[in-house]
Amino acid sequence: MLIKIYGxxxxxxxxxxTLVLEILAEKGMEAEVEKxxxxxxxxxxxxxxxxxxxxDGTMVYAANAVPGRSSLEALLLKNKG
Numbered sequence: 001m002l003i004k005i006y007g008x009x010x011x012x013x014x015x016x017x018t019l020v021l022e023i024l025a026e027k028g029m030e031a032e033v034e035k036x037x038x039x040x041x042x043x044x045x046x047x048x049x050x051x052x053x054x055x056d057g058t059m060v061y062a063a064n065a066v067p068g069r070s071s072l073e074a075l076l077l078k079n080k081g
Contacts, residue, residue, distance in 0.1 A: 001031040001080055006042050006052040006062075013037075016051040016066045023073050029080060055079040 003020060007013020017035055024031055036042060042050065045059075052062035053075070060075050061067060067075070 001029070002056055003031050003033045003076075004036050004045075004054045005033065006036045006045060006047045006054070007050040008039060008042065009037055010050065012064075012066050013051040016053065016072070019066070019069060019072055020053070020076070023069070023076055027073070027077070029076065031076075031080075 005013060005017045005020060007016070013035075017033070020033055023029075024033070036045065042052075045052075045054070047059075047062055049062050049064050051066060053060055055076075056079070058079070060079055
């Protein structure tokens with residue numbers, strides 16, 4: 001599973017990245033987690049608001065807020081492949 005967290009280094013983006021890593025570790029899930037911080041790469045991905053997250057090339061979250069832990073966990077479990 002390839003997870004990409006899109007954001008330009010803001011606190012919300014860092015918090016989401018950290019939460020994803022924590023949830024993956026707690027659930028024993030394996031994934032490659034990549035930060036996408038280049039504005040050009042964020043734009044190319046079609047992201048208009050951050051933080052955003054894609055899993056295996058599918059955008060699963062984009063909002064101007066960090067999702068709650070349970071919501072983020074549900075997204076990861078639903079899309080684990």
